[in-house]
Amino acid sequence: MRNGLTPEQDATAAELALGVLEGEERAEAQRLCLADPAFAAAVEDWRLQLGVLHETVADEPPPSGVWSAIDARLEMANSAETVSKLRFWRRSAWASSAVAAALAAALLFPGTPDVRTVVLPPAQSAIAQLNGEAGAILAASYTPQAGQLQIRPVDLPDSKLSPELWLIPADGVPRSLGLIGTTGTTKIDVPLALRAYLTDGAVLAVSLERAETAPHKAPTSTPIAVGKISTI
Amino acid sequence: MLDPDPFAANRARLVVALSRTAGGDRSALREVYDLTAGKLFGICLRICRDREAAEDVLQDVYLKIWNRAGRFDAGRASPITWLSAIARNASIDWVRANATSGTAGAPELTDWQSAATSEELGAFETLEAAQTRKRLERCLDQLGPQQGGAIRAAFLEGFTHRELAARLSVPLGTMKSLVRRGLLHLRECLGDA
Numbered sequence: 037m038r039n040g041l042t043p044e045q046d047a048t049a050a051e052l053a054l055g056v057l058e059g060e061e062r063a064e065a066q067r068l069c070l071a072d073p074a075f076a077a078a079v080e081d082w083r084l085q086l087g088v089l090h091e092t093v094a095d096e097p098p099p100s101g102v103w104s105a106i107d108a109r110l111e112m113a114n115s116a117e118t119v120s121k122l123r124f125w126r127r128s129a130w131a132s133s134a135v136a137a138a139l140a141a142a143l144l145f146p147g148t149p150d151v152r153t154v155v156l157p158p159a160q161s162a163i164a165q166l167n168g169e170a171g172a173i174l175a176a177s178y179t180p181q182a183g184q185l186q187i188r189p190v191d192l193p194d195s196k197l198s199p200e201l202w203l204i205p206a207d208g209v210p211r212s213l214g215l216i217g218t219t220g221t222t223k224i225d226v227p228l229a230l231r232a233y234l235t236d237g238a239v240l241a242v243s244l245e246r247a248e249t250a251p252h253k254a255p256t257s258t259p260i261a262v263g264k265i266s267t268i
Numbered sequence: 269m270l271d272p273d274p275f276a277a278n279r280a281r282l283v284v285a286l287s288r289t290a291g292g293d294r295s296a297l298r299e300v301y302d303l304t305a306g307k308l309f310g311i312c313l314r315i316c317r318d319r320e321a322a323e324d325v326l327q328d329v330y331l332k333i334w335n336r337a338g339r340f341d342a343g344r345a346s347p348i349t350w351l352s353a354i355a356r357n358a359s360i361d362w363v364r365a366n367a368t369s370g371t372a373g374a375p376e377l378t379d380w381q382s383a384a385t386s387e388e389l390g391a392f393e394t395l396e397a398a399q400t401r402k403r404l405e406r407c408l409d410q411l412g413p414q415q416g417g418a419i420r421a422a423f424l425e426g427f428t429h430r431e432l433a434a435r436l437s438v439p440l441g442t443m444k445s446l447v448r449r450g451l452l453h454l455r456e457c458l459g460d461a
Contacts, residue, residue: 043452043455046455047448047451047452047455050451050454050455051447051448051451054419054422054423054447054451055360055422055423055426055427055428056422056427056428056429056432056447057428057429058428058429058430083353084344084345084349085400085404085458086404086423087345087349087352087353088349088397088400088401088404089401089404089405089420089423089424090307090311090348090349090352090356090424091348091390091393091398091401092401092405092420092424093307093310093311093314093424094310095306095307095309095310096306096309096310096313097305097306097309098305098306098309098323098326099323101323102305102309102323102326102327103298103301103305105327106297106301106327106330106331107294107298109327109331110294110297110331110334206339237336237339
């Protein structure tokens with residue numbers, strides 16, 4: 037049924053889609069999603085397949101105040117887009133615990149944005165803040181005119197390995213943007229082929245990798261920080 | 269003769285409204301809301317189990333739809349499945365962030381089997397989608413009320429292995445293998461058809 041997956045792997049994909057996994061099991065399944073496009077595709081297949089069950093949930097009319105509140109928030113967004121975006125993302129940064137959770141959320145489906153996005157002053161045209169569970173923080177900005185991405189670690193865990201930056205567009209497949217420095221600003225000339233992916237909703241992630249063999253085809257470890265790109 | 273696709277117009281209206289929403293048209297979002305708020309609120313309420321929270325989550329859901337409408341791909345998912353997934357994920361986020369310890373006061377698993385309106389066509393459902401759903405429901409029914417019910421509850425109410433185990437009063441390991449074997453059965457069952 038699914039390309040290249042054993043029934044056991046496919047069942048794990050189904051468990052992730054079903055949402056029954058927690059903790060280490062969940063993180064492991066999410067790591068697989070990043071590393072294995074076939075697995076990620078199976079998870080999405082299961083989500084769509086199980087999604088038809090929503091038809092069995094009875095409708096419940098919401099109170100009329102809900103639309104007015106939505107309308108007011110849209111109005112706010114209209115008049116002060118930056119401020120409201122910040123508020124919106126903060127509000128939805130509820131479950132911002134596991135990095136892996138954030139990634140899966142961003143990648144798998146119209147998932148949950150528990151990836152934090154912070155909008156900075158409008159000097160750059162695309163920005164992202166990358167956060168991780170262990171406290172890693174990185175700030176990134178991208179200037180499309182120059183095709184240049186700048187990234188600066190604010191806080192990184194100590195490691196013998198080197199931070200490697202990944203761009204993960206909607207297809208969920210990580211593309212390496214190469215190693216980045218552990219301090220100061222690293223400037224990256226984004227390859228032409230990848231520039232189109234640097235748009236709203238794409239994800240930047242940093243994982244710790246062996247420097248000698250970089251850039252890699254795929255991350256070998258769970259990302260230490262992830263963040264969603266916002267254009268401003 | 270039966271109309272082969274009685275809700276085609278509904279669905280088309282929703283797809284158009286979504287694409288206008290993607291273009292930044294607020295009246296289009298209102299239309300999406302009018303068409304779907306009942307369904308999505310039902311989903312939020314079922315998972316959050318708290319009316320006030322579900323109302324807050326529903327607000328966020330439509331703001332998400334506003335921001336993401338451009339990413340909806342009618343070729344890949346039905347609009348209502350796509351929207352329902354947003355509502356489900358947002359609700360699960362809320363539950364995880366506001367989880368009270370333990371399962372005190374938690375209601376029993378809903379009996380989805382008898383609650384299911386399985387013979388009726390959903391308001392946006394194609395006959396084909398309904399057949400897919402009925403096939404899935406038949407496969408779930410084959411598993412029996414405990415195993416099939418657990419899988420339904422996990423999806424529709426957002427329960428994890430641990431929560432399912434607590435509610436069904438079985439050990440965690442038993443619950444895990446119950447769900448896993450159930451999913452393997454589904455895989456076979458859906459693959460066969």
